[in-house]
Amino acid sequence: MEKHFVPKADREYTKADFQSDQMVKWCPGCGDHAILAALLATFPKTGYKKENVCMVSGIGCSSRIPYYVDTYGFHSIHGRACAIATGVKLANPELSVWVNMGDGDSMAIGGNHLIHAVRRNQDLNITIFNNEIYGLTKGQYSPTTKFGQVTKTSPYGTIDYPFNPGELVMGAQGTFFARTLDCVPQLSTECMTRAAKHDGCSVVEVLQNCVIFNDKTHAAITDRAVRDDRTIVLEHGKPMLFGKNKEKGLRFNGRQLEVVTLGENGITLDDIMVHDETTEDTGIHMMLAHMGGDLPVALGVIRNVKKVSYTQLYEEQMDEQMANGKYKCMDDLLNSGDTWEV
Amino acid sequence: MSENQIVNKEDLVVRFAGDSGDGMQLSGTLFSDASALTGNDIATFPDYPAEIRAPHNTIAGVSGYQVHVGNHIYSSGDKCDILVAMNPAAFKSQLKWAKKGATVIVDIDTFTEEAMEKAGYTENPFTDELERAYTIIKAPITSFTERIGESQGVDKKTADKSRNMFALGIIFYSTHKTLDQTFAYLERKFAKKPAVITLNKAVLTEGYEYADKLEVMHSHIFEIAKADKMEHGRYRNITGNVATAWGLLAASEKSGRRLFLGSYPITPATDVMVELAKHKSLGARVFQAEDEIAGVCSAIGASYAGALACTSTSGPGLSLKSEALGLAVMTELPLVVVDVQRGGPSTGLPTKTEQSDLGQALYGRNGEAPLVVVAASSSANCFYWAFNAAKIALEHMTPVILLTDGYLGNGSQLFKIPSMKDMPEIKPRLAKENDPNYRPFRRDEEKFAREWALPGMAGLSHRVGGLEKCPDGPLSTDPENHALMTKNRQEKVNRVANYIPDQEVTGAKDADLLVVGWGGTAGALTLAVEEMNNEGKKVAYTHFNYICPLPKNTGDILRKYKKIVVCELNNGQFAGYLRTQFPECPMTQYNKVMGLPFEVGELKEHFNKLLNA
Numbered sequence: 027m028e029k030h031f032v033p034k035a036d037r038e039y040t041k042a043d044f045q046s047d048q049m050v051k052w053c054p055g056c057g058d059h060a061i062l063a064a065l066l067a068t069f070p071k072t073g074y075k076k077e078n079v080c081m082v083s084g085i086g087c088s089s090r091i092p093y094y095v096d097t098y099g100f101h102s103i104h105g106r107a108c109a110i111a112t113g114v115k116l117a118n119p120e121l122s123v124w125v126n127m128g129d130g131d132s133m134a135i136g137g138n139h140l141i142h143a144v145r146r147n148q149d150l151n152i153t154i155f156n157n158e159i160y161g162l163t164k165g166q167y168s169p170t171t172k173f174g175q176v177t178k179t180s181p182y183g184t185i186d187y188p189f190n191p192g193e194l195v196m197g198a199q200g201t202f203f204a205r206t207l208d209c210v211p212q213l214s215t216e217c218m219t220r221a222a223k224h225d226g227c228s229v230v231e232v233l234q235n236c237v238i239f240n241d242k243t244h245a246a247i248t249d250r251a252v253r254d255d256r257t258i259v260l261e262h263g264k265p266m267l268f269g270k271n272k273e274k275g276l277r278f279n280g281r282q283l284e285v286v287t288l289g290e291n292g293i294t295l296d297d298i299m300v301h302d303e304t305t306e307d308t309g310i311h312m313m314l315a316h317m318g319g320d321l322p323v324a325l326g327v328i329r330n331v332k333k334v335s336y337t338q339l340y341e342e343q344m345d346e347q348m349a350n351g352k353y354k355c356m357d358d359l360l361n362s363g364d365t366w367e368v
Numbered sequence: 369m370s371e372n373q374i375v376n377k378e379d380l381v382v383r384f385a386g387d388s389g390d391g392m393q394l395s396g397t398l399f400s401d402a403s404a405l406t407g408n409d410i411a412t413f414p415d416y417p418a419e420i421r422a423p424h425n426t427i428a429g430v431s432g433y434q435v436h437v438g439n440h441i442y443s444s445g446d447k448c449d450i451l452v453a454m455n456p457a458a459f460k461s462q463l464k465w466a467k468k469g470a471t472v473i474v475d476i477d478t479f480t481e482e483a484m485e486k487a488g489y490t491e492n493p494f495t496d497e498l499e500r501a502y503t504i505i506k507a508p509i510t511s512f513t514e515r516i517g518e519s520q521g522v523d524k525k526t527a528d529k530s531r532n533m534f535a536l537g538i539i540f541y542s543t544h545k546t547l548d549q550t551f552a553y554l555e556r557k558f559a560k561k562p563a564v565i566t567l568n569k570a571v572l573t574e575g576y577e578y579a580d581k582l583e584v585m586h587s588h589i590f591e592i593a594k595a596d597k598m599e600h601g602r603y604r605n606i607t608g609n610v611a612t613a614w615g616l617l618a619a620s621e622k623s624g625r626r627l628f629l630g631s632y633p634i635t636p637a638t639d640v641m642v643e644l645a646k647h648k649s650l651g652a653r654v655f656q657a658e659d660e661i662a663g664v665c666s667a668i669g670a671s672y673a674g675a676l677a678c679t680s681t682s683g684p685g686l687s688l689k690s691e692a693l694g695l696a697v698m699t700e701l702p703l704v705v706v707d708v709q710r711g712g713p714s715t716g717l718p719t720k721t722e723q724s725d726l727g728q729a730l731y732g733r734n735g736e737a738p739l740v741v742v743a744a745s746s747s748a749n750c751f752y753w754a755f756n757a758a759k760i761a762l763e764h765m766t767p768v769i770l771l772t773d774g775y776l777g778n779g780s781q782l783f784k785i786p787s788m789k790d791m792p793e794i795k796p797r798l799a800k801e802n803d804p805n806y807r808p809f810r811r812d813e814e815k816f817a818r819e820w821a822l823p824g825m826a827g828l829s830h831r832v833g834g835l836e837k838c839p840d841g842p843l844s845t846d847p848e849n850h851a852l853m854t855k856n857r858q859e860k861v862n863r864v865a866n867y868i869p870d871q872e873v874t875g876a877k878d879a880d881l882l883v884v885g886w887g888g889t890a891g892a893l894t895l896a897v898e899e900m901n902n903e904g905k906k907v908a909y910t911h912f913n914y915i916c917p918l919p920k921n922t923g924d925i926l927r928k929y930k931k932i933v934v935c936e937l938n939n940g941q942f943a944g945y946l947r948t949q950f951p952e953c954p955m956t957q958y959n960k961v962m963g964l965p966f967e968v969g970e971l972k973e974h975f976n977k978l979l980n981a
Contacts, residue, residue, distance in 0.1 A: 048842065080823040082669065085834075092831050093843070098823035100672055101833030102665070103695050109662035113669025113677070114823070116655055117628050121673060121823050139665075142658035344648050351649020356621045359614065359650065360785045365604045366405055368595070 030225070031119040031149070031337060032074045039070040044079075046096040057208030057234035058087060061155060062094055064206075064214035065124075069097075071215070072222040074122045082111040084136060086128035086162050088155035088234075105136030108143040111150050119337050122222065125152040130160050130168040133189050137169070144198040147226040148336035153218065154191055154231045155208075159240035172243070191231045192315025192328060196308040202228035203315060204327040207248050208235060213259065213325060220327055226335040233323075247323045258322040260314065262330070265298040268322050275299075276321070283313050283321060303330040373586045374544060379438025380592045381445035382539060384532075385462040386454030388421050388431045391532035395452070396433025397780075399539055402549035403437040404605045404782055407594035411436045411747070411891065412780045413444030413965070418635070418718045425478070425486045427457045434465070437543075439593040443891030444779060446967040449590070450542065452535045454478065454509070456487035463502075471503045471588050473538055475531065477510035503588060507578060509534045516570050520563070530571040537575020544591050547572055599784060606783040608747035608776035609636075612680070612706055613643035615754025617650050620676045622755075623762050623794035628675035630655045630666030632685065635718040636774040637708035640680040660688035664705070668692060671701040672832065674822035676758055680706040683725050684715065686769075690732050693767055697737040697857065699832040700809070700818050702761035702768075702796070706754065709773040709888075711963040720963025721775035723887055724938035729769045730916055730945060736854050738861040740764070741916040743771040743887035747781040753913065755791065762796040764864055765817040771915070773888040773937075775965045796820060802827035808841040809853070815867075816860040864917050871910055871919035875901055879908035881978055882929035884955070886912035886942050889966050893935060896971035905979060912942070918949065926953040931978055933958050935971065 044066045052058045069079060079097040083089035085104035092099025098121075102110045107125045115123045125143075132140050132154050143150055159177065160166040166179040167186065174183040195203040202224040204217035214232060221228035233244045247256040258268035258276065266276040267288075275298035277286045286293045305311070311329040353359045382399060384392040393414055400410045415432040422429030436445035451466040453459035455478040466472060484493065494504060509531050517527025540547055551569055558564040579585045606614075620627035629652065631641040645654045653675065657663040664679045671677035681689060686707050696703045709725045711717025729741045740760050744753035750772055757770040799806050799821040808830045809818050821828035830841050836853060838844035873882070875897050885893040890911050897909040910925055912918070926932060926946070934943035935958040943957045958974050960966060 077826045077829060078824050080673070092833070096829060098829050099831035099833075100669070100699075101831060101835060102668075103691055103834050106661060106665040106692065109657065109665035110669035110672075112655065112657075112662070113628065113630055113666030113671075113675075114673045115669075116653055116666065117626060117670035117673035117675040117677070118822075118824060138658055139662055142662070340653075344651075344653070347648035348651065351647075353647065353649050356614070356618050356650065356788050359617070359647070360604075360788075361602065363604065364401060364405060365602050365785060367602055368407075368598045368600055 031341070032078055032122045033120055034073050035075045039076060041066045041070060043076060044069045044096055046094050048093045050094050051090065052087060053238055055237040056087070057157065057236070058091070058155065060208045060211050061153070061214060061232050061234060062091060064211040065091070065218060066095065067211070067215045068218040068222065071219045072122065078121050079124070080114055080121045081124045081126065082107045082114060083126040084131035086131045088126055088128040089131060091126045105131055105134070106139060107131065108136060108139035108150070108152065112143060112148055115148055115150060115337060116340065119149070119341055123150050125150055127152070127154055128161070129154065129156045129158060129170040133169040133191065133194065141194060141198040144195050144200040144227050144229065146336040147201050147333055149225060150227050151218070151221050152227065152229045154229065155234045156191060156231050157234045157236040157240055158243045159236050161236045161239050165239035190316060191229065193312060195229045196312045196315060196329065199308070200229060200329065201226040201331045201333045203231070203311070203329045205231045205233065205323070205325050207233050207244070207325065209248055217327060220330065224330060225338070226333060256322055257325050260301045260303070260324055260326040260328055262301055262303045262327065265295055265300050267298060283317065285321060303327050304332070306331055374589045374591045376593070377438065377590045378593050379436060379441060379445070380450070380543065380590050381434060381436045381448040382450045382452070383432055383434045383448035383462060383465055384452045384535070385430055385432040385458035386532070387424060387458070388417060388419065388429045390431070390454045391529065392431050392454070393433050395532040395536045396435050398536060398550050398553060400435045400437065400780065401553070401605055402540070402545055403435070403592070404603070405549050406545060408437040408592055409439060409441040409595035409598065409782055410605065410780070411441045411444045413775060414778045416719050425455050425457055425483045427461045427487060430458045430461050432462060437592050439595055440597055442895045443965070443968070446969050450539065452539065454531065454535065456484045456489060456493065459493060460487045460489065466502065468501055469503070471505065471542065473505045473507055473535060475509035475535070476506035477508050503584060505582065505584065507534070507538065512574055512578065513571050516574055517567060520567055520570070522563070522567055527567065530568050533568045533571040534575035534578070537572045538579045541576045541579035542585060542588055542590060544589050547576060602785045603782050604785055605780050606748055606751070607639070607778060607780040608744065608750040608772055609639035609708065609778065610643050611748055611750035611783065612744070612754045612770070612772060612777070613640050615751040616644070616676070616678055616704065616758055617647060617652060618751070618788065618791060619755045619758030619794060620651060621788065622791055623676055623758070623796050625674065625676040625762065625796055626651055626653060628653045628655070628667060628670035628677045629680065630657050630663045630670065630677070631680045632657050632660045632663045634660070634682045634685045636710055636777050637680045637682045637685070637706065639777065640706055640708070660685040661692060664689040664692040667703055668696050668699070668701060671696070671703050672699070672823070674820070676762060677702065678704040678706065680708070682708050682710045683712045683728070686725060686728055687732070691734070693739065694733040694735060694737045695834050696767040697733065697739055698834050700765045700857070702765055702820070704754070704757045704761050705767060705769045707769055707771050708777040709771060717963040719774065721773045721888065721965055722937050722961065722963060723773060723889070724941065724961065725771065726915070726938065726941040726945070729771055736858065738858045740766055740768040740861055740864055741771065742768060743913055743915055744776055745887055745890035745911060745913055747776050747779045748783040750776060751783065759792065759794045760864060762794055763817070764815055764860060765797055765820060766861060771887055776888040798822070799825065799828055801825045807839060808832060809837060809839040811856065811860070816856060816863050862917055865920050868914050868919055870921045871912065871925055873908050873910045873925055875908040876906040879906040879929065881907050881931045881933065881975060882926070883907060883909045883975065884912070884932060884934040884946070885909070886915060886936065889935060889937060892966035892968050892971060896968045896975065899968065900972055900975060905976070907975060907979070923950050926950050932956065933975065933978055935966065937961065937966070
């Protein structure tokens, strides 16, 4: 039996209810503005009580976000947002806990905490702002920077193979992974809302543009001229179609995914794969998360699997022991076992 | 046996030593429990290697457990009156801990050529000289035990696991005790394995009867004095780590705040987490984190969300937590960090005791990052110091580091069971919902502490974090504000001194020498000073539990004495700390960095030298 711990609000909120009075200090044109807008639009849709929302972030441009949202917030230290959020949720499961991190924060210094948070499936809503660069320290390569890219600390090109956050999530047996673009806030809001409603750990990767230090890093897929051909928005239960007129689709040829065109070489809608975000096996989700190059980059909710959350398991153990445990109070414990009178 | 063969002793030290898998820790515990239950005061000290099962019969694999029983016991004792050595390696490495004339019980069956060679013996270890210096009892423990096993249809390998019971039987005989308590333990522990109970009872009894038949034992039966100065009340035996865990639980109950512990396994602190993990029925929320950093960070998150948040660790783990401790200082959240100190630096001596994390506890963070440091001084009072650390953290909105050590944590002692109604109140500084005047860093006049507004409370939403804030809450890089906030954070810690008792001095009123100690060395220091005063020497003694801030009368005490010696198990970290605060007081040092506790003998020798200088 699934349990919902976060209390619902007794009134409806608007985006404005979550806007803080602090001046937003990101660079003009930064993708973070759009992500913030998407997030602010998400909170009213979740229906959670406002005072029960808690934002936790690490260090980096993205991690300033708690200041711009009028909820409880913790702007912590580099890499540790997942660990701090884990404590917040364990101490009070009635909180809706959001974690915001950049690519360096979440996958370099904080990589260990990310994979373990995902593995435990604790009920956290993690958003990774992936701009493939260290922005706040002014342009060093990150764990997601493209191989060979010249940055301040890789003047001859990086020789680091990058992480794909989706693959990390699948590898850690994650139960929810979605990907969105900063420039499509409606999709971001949809992904974030579904992430919030997922009982367990959710990870939303937002491909975000750093206008100063890594401008246009995602342009090859996000530019309006190419977006329809270079990305595919996955929807549960629907065929995997993309292209301006949805004329292209994905087919599994027995070994790998391939792009096919409807009407060409006898391809019909029946040949196109139908997205099932709920299959427990990570195989196909891993392939979808991995796409790029010749294949379109997958957007939307790629994986959304039901698995009892750490939060629920923890509370069940607590309830069971509180109800049936041997010791009801400290005096019981202090006087337990071998004791004697002097 | 007749009564006149019995030797009366004020106290007795027994040391059990054998291979890591020989069950020496259990024998020691059973002996100390039985002694406590029959009215002796006790203190124990496990001395075990870092390896779980080092190669069989090697010196590296020797595990020891020392038990000190008697009338008025302060420490686990210097050297032992009875040594149990279950193999040649134990005999070779542990004989140095036996007093001259001690009774040494060895399992003679284990003294095979191969085992003796492994222990480094090239010839017969039982030289005439040794036989004269000690009463060596060569008991065929293994063969006896295996024979009993055989009669019960138990194979040799299984029977061998009960060898420790044979040795324990001998010890019970020679300390004039019965086997009742241990029988009761075995029946409880192995309720579902009756064969194990039968075997162990039989071996224990056989050991006892073996001793009865030995002529030499008849003149080596000790009647150990019962504790006569103990306060009336209900008692139990407790280790420092369990006492620490219970102190935190007690503080949670008293404060009404959920207990949260975020920790990562580390020797010798792990048992704090192991103990708390059992107590979900008392509301303990334990989280085994992926690393030390996640341990403290989860605790900081839990603190932000309103828990009595704690993390437990040892030296290297505290190093890993440094950055996060700075965050706890900056966010001014209550947090208890238990550091069960061990030999350092780096991995150092993980299973041995030391007091060398003091500097790290006081200063080990970037920036001006003051926090409260307290130290427990006995296994039993770990309970009160853990409780106290939590009380300070919750009432003063500050991280508190509680220093214990491997000696206190693993050692055990009698503990007078308190009643929760007699424990002090703890009043967390919770903000009021919808308080229009709530500001994250508004302080009260008395303590200079901020208020605790918890996510979930209406109308108090605010942001905390590692960046400098102004008193109203928002970020600030204003130079004056940073200076003010730095001063305020320090002042808040300083003012804790207004809520702690004066430092006390014991020993001779007009002493020439003041002995200063802190933390886990109190047992040996107390006894050394007491014995010297009984011998007519004028020595005073003051022992610190409040380290930062120090009690307000500290300077007044130090300035009274011409000679001061600061004794600690490091190279002088507390002495250095005191010198920075009281440069006018000349202080000498007595230091030991061997991974071992102080011995009373070495302390007295040094103090006598100082008195005569």
